[in-house]
Structures are given as structure tokens and as C-alpha cells.
Amino acid sequence: MKEQFTTNVINLKSYSISEADKIILMYSKERGLIRGVAKGIKKPASKLGGRMDLLVANKMMLNKGRNLDTICQAEALNTFFNLRNDINKLFYAMYCSEIVTNFGIENDPNSEEIYNLFYTFLEQISSAKSIEQTMLNVIKFQLKIMNITGYSLELDNCVKCLKKPQEEYIYFSIEHGGILCGNCSAEITKKTKIHYKIIEFLNTLLKEEYTKHTKYDDLATEKICTICINLLKSYIEYYSPKKFKTSEFIESIR
Ligand SMILES: [Zn+2]
Incomplete structure (x- = not known):
């Protein structure tokens, strides 16, 4: 008998491998990054259907293979429907899925935390009512995934x-991984000048529970969110083991 396993997953990417089949790259709650073959997925009558779409969460059953595992059953847990009809939400979700792809590893010891964070992010961004709420979710995700991955x-x-x-204005150094006071920043050339209130804003989002409503949920403006997302984007790219592809997209649609 074939060995099977069941895990909760979120689809990150897919690659065609033949006329009918695709490989789906997924982030799983129990094992981190996994790949599975979706047989017959490109045929109209495929029983896996829309559950193999990107950014869908499934409870999935796979058959263990010698080289590749095969997806045999998928039950949709959440399609995060409302992020699919909003271009900003969709591109930000794709950007964050690329962070998971780049920082996630197979048999990830942090898999449950990363899966739960990504699931919560997709759920929250899907139901966001404004561009500020959408962007606030991206900032929370960026901060928290960096925290989990070390x-x-x-x-x-x-x-x-x-x-x-x-000081009122302090400096942030990507290479040093944090803030610098006026004195210490003098000897450092690559740094970004930031108002202390923005640092306080980021620090609150980093430390609070993801879904907790803070005063910043009401105060955050699109302008401040843009500064924060871009700063964190540079930070994440600097430490990423792989190169990013979707981040240029974000700049072109904003
Ligand atoms: Zn100092």
C-alpha cells in the first residue's frame, strides 16, 4: 500500500510539467514547503479544479512518491475570495506569498507559526475595507515573518x-538590523532617516497580537504605510536567500 499523509496547505506557485499535469508548490502547516503533482489538473474535468489555484488553503492528502508526492485529495478550507477581485489586495498577497516561498524551507521547524501567520494575513487582507487596512496587513505580515524566521x-x-x-528623527540601518541613535549613526553611511513616531508605529505592530486592534488601525495613512512597506521590503530583500520577482510589480501598480 502507498504511504499517504494529510496536511493543511496554502498554494504558493504552480509549474506545468506536461500537457495535463502541474506541480504545486505549497506551504504546509506540518512540514513547511512541500511540492506535489496535481495529475490531470489542466483537463476540464479535473476533480481537483479550483482548489489548486494560487493562494487557496486546502486540507490535502498526498501519496508519498520516490521523488515527488502526488496530490490525491483536496478539501478547500478557504479561497480568500475577496482578495481575488481587488488588484491591490491580490498583488500584495502575491508579494507576501513570495516572502513565504523565499524564507520557507522543507521540514521547517517554524511551519505551524508561518502557516498560521500567512493564513491570518490572507483572511484579514481579504476582508480589508480600505487601502490603509490592506497595507497595514502587509506591514504586520512583513514584521512578523521576519521575527519568526530569525x-x-x-x-x-x-x-x-x-x-x-x-531624538525626534532617528536612523534605521538594514545591515545592522535596527535603529541607531544620532551619535552612533554618524559612523554609518547606509541608513534611512525616520521620524520616531514611525518607529513607534512599527514597534507596536511588531509586538501586538496580529488581530488586535491598535490605535494605529485608525491613524495609519496611505503615505505612512507606503514608507513602512518600502522600508521593510528593502530589509526583507537584503536578508532573503532568494531574489524577489513580484516586488517590481507592486511599484508599477501603486
Ligand atoms: Zn547609539
């Missing part, structure tokens, strides 16, 4: 002298 940003104290900066 690249957390230091936003409390200066990374060099370990004291809390007192």
Missing part, C-alpha cells in the same frame, strides 16, 4: 550603544 528588527534601542534614542 531576522527580527530591533526597534526599541540603538543597535550599537543599546540606549533608547531621544
Whole structure:
């Protein structure tokens, strides 16, 4: 008898491998990144159908293969329907799915945390009512996935002298992974000048529970969110083991 396993997954990417079949790259709750062959998926009568679409969450049963596992059953858990008819939501969701693809690994010890974060993000962005809410979800996702994967940003104290900066404008260094006070920033050339309130904003989103409503949910403007998303995007790209492809897209649609 063939060995089977069941896991919750979110579809990240798909590749054609023949006229009828595709390989689906998925992030699973139990095993991190996994790949499975979806046989016959390109035929109109495929029993897997829309459940193999990108950014769909499924409870999936796979047959273990020598080289590749085969998808034998999928039950949709969530199609995150409302992100599919909004171009901004869709592109931001694709960008975040690329973060999961780039930072996720097979047999990931953090798989449950990453899966839950990504699922919550897709659920929240899908139901977001404004561009600010959509962008706030992207910022939360960016901060929290960096925290889980071991690249957390230091936003409390200066990374060099370990004291809390007192200036109105402070500096952020991607290479040093956090903020710098005025004194310590003098010797560092690559840095971004940021108002302390933006750092406070990011620090609150980093530390609070994902779904907790903070005062920033009402205060965040599109302009501030854009600054934060771009700063975090540069940070994430700097530490990413793989190169990003969708991030240029985001700039072109915004
Ligand atoms: Zn310092």
C-alpha cells in the first residue's frame, strides 16, 4: 500500500510539467514547503479544479512518491475570495506569498507559526475595507515573518550603544538590523532617516497580537504605510536567500 499523509496547505506557485499535469508548490502547516503533482489538473474535468489555484488553503492528502508526492485529495478550507477581485489586495498577497516561498524551507521547524501567520494575513487582507487596512496587513505580515524566521528588527534601542534614542528623527540601518541613535549613526553611511513616531508605529505592530486592534488601525495613512512597506521590503530583500520577482510589480501598480 502507498504511504499517504494529510496536511493543511496554502498554494504558493504552480509549474506545468506536461500537457495535463502541474506541480504545486505549497506551504504546509506540518512540514513547511512541500511540492506535489496535481495529475490531470489542466483537463476540464479535473476533480481537483479550483482548489489548486494560487493562494487557496486546502486540507490535502498526498501519496508519498520516490521523488515527488502526488496530490490525491483536496478539501478547500478557504479561497480568500475577496482578495481575488481587488488588484491591490491580490498583488500584495502575491508579494507576501513570495516572502513565504523565499524564507520557507522543507521540514521547517517554524511551519505551524508561518502557516498560521500567512493564513491570518490572507483572511484579514481579504476582508480589508480600505487601502490603509490592506497595507497595514502587509506591514504586520512583513514584521512578523521576519521575527519568526530569525531576522527580527530591533526597534526599541540603538543597535550599537543599546540606549533608547531621544531624538525626534532617528536612523534605521538594514545591515545592522535596527535603529541607531544620532551619535552612533554618524559612523554609518547606509541608513534611512525616520521620524520616531514611525518607529513607534512599527514597534507596536511588531509586538501586538496580529488581530488586535491598535490605535494605529485608525491613524495609519496611505503615505505612512507606503514608507513602512518600502522600508521593510528593502530589509526583507537584503536578508532573503532568494531574489524577489513580484516586488517590481507592486511599484508599477501603486
Ligand atoms: Zn547609539
